[in-house]
Amino acid sequence: NAGVTQTPKFQVLKTGQSMTLQCAQDMNHEYMSWYRQDPGMGLRLIHYSVGAGITDQGEVPNGYNVSRSTTEDFPLRLLSAAPSQTSVYFCASSYRTGLREAFFGQGTRLTVV
Amino acid sequence: GQQVMQIPQYQHVQEGEDFTTYCNSSTTLSNIQWYKQRPGGHPVFLIQLVKSGEVKKQKRLTFQFGEAKKNSSLHITATQTTDVGTYFCAGPQNNNNDMRFGAGTRLTVKP
Numbered sequence A: 001n002a003g004v005t006q007t008p009k010f011q012v013l014k015t016g017q018s019m020t021l022q023c024a025q026d027m028n029h030e031y032m033s034w035y036r037q038d039p040g041m042g043l044r045l046i047h048y049s050v051g052a053g054i055t056d057q058g059e060v061p062n063g064y065n066v067s068r069s070t071t072e073d074f075p076l077r078l079l080s081a082a083p084s085q086t087s088v089y090f091c092a093s094s095y096r097t098g099l100r101e102a103f104f105g106q107g108t109r110l111t112v113v
Numbered sequence B: 001g002q003q004v005m006q007i008p009q010y011q012h013v014q015e016g017e018d019f020t021t022y023c024n025s026s027t028t029l030s031n032i033q034w035y036k037q038r039p040g041g042h043p044v045f046l047i048q049l050v051k052s053g054e055v056k057k058q059k060r061l062t063f064q065f066g067e068a069k070k071n072s073s074l075h076i077t078a079t080q081t082t083d084v085g086t087y088f089c090a091g092p093q094n095n096n097n098d099m100r101f102g103a104g105t106r107l108t109v110k111p
Helices: none
Strands: A004-007 A010-013 A019-025 A031-038 A040-053 A054-057 A063-065 A076-078 A087-094 A102-104 A108-112 B003-005 B012-013 B021-023 B032-037 B045-050 B055-060 B060-066 B071-076 B084-091 B097-101 B105-110
Touching: A004 A087, A019 A031, A019 A087, A031 B097, A040 A063, A040 B084, A040 B097, A076 B032, A102 B045, B003 B084, B012 B021, B012 B032, B021 B084, B021 B105, B045 B060, B055 B071, B055 B084
Parallel strands: A010 A108, B012 B105
Antiparallel strands: A004 A019, A019 A076, A031 A040, A031 A087, A040 A054, A063 A076, A087 A102, A087 A108, B003 B021, B021 B071, B032 B045, B032 B084, B055 B060, B060 B071, B084 B097, B084 B105
């Protein structure tokens, strides 16, 4: 049972480049979400999904897109990377967000130069 | 901005001293969760509190949920070096459709 798997673990991008952060879970969780973590800011919600085909914006959605075509996968797309998007990104899944515990992936450390 | 506030931001203690972190929400919460993140790691679930005034213990850790379900605390008795990390509280928002995290309290323990 792998839990929540994120790839890549590290990434360096140039300003303006695009990329996709991958997230997959094998626990059949309906709820998945993406957070970014910056020093002193805690975990800020970017986008979340309550099930396949359904996504919604969190606190800081600008510059990011998501889709949820399957229950297992929830990729995060950076459309045109900016230095302000340098951060650690965590994907999480839960049987019932807000009512049950969230399981986090190992994180992706992204640097935009 | 964040709707779940957490203090202090940092806490440095001598091994054996106690530690407390506090969490406050601007709205009534259906429940509150606590997570621990070790340096370089990812957040790991510790506990969930649901009932008003609830108190739960995990060995040296004591978790409380306020009577109004707007605040919570985590208290660690006699800290150990293994307690080092950042402790986050999190509360559900938007009809429980997403979790909002506090900024976290980073605990360091001097041996």
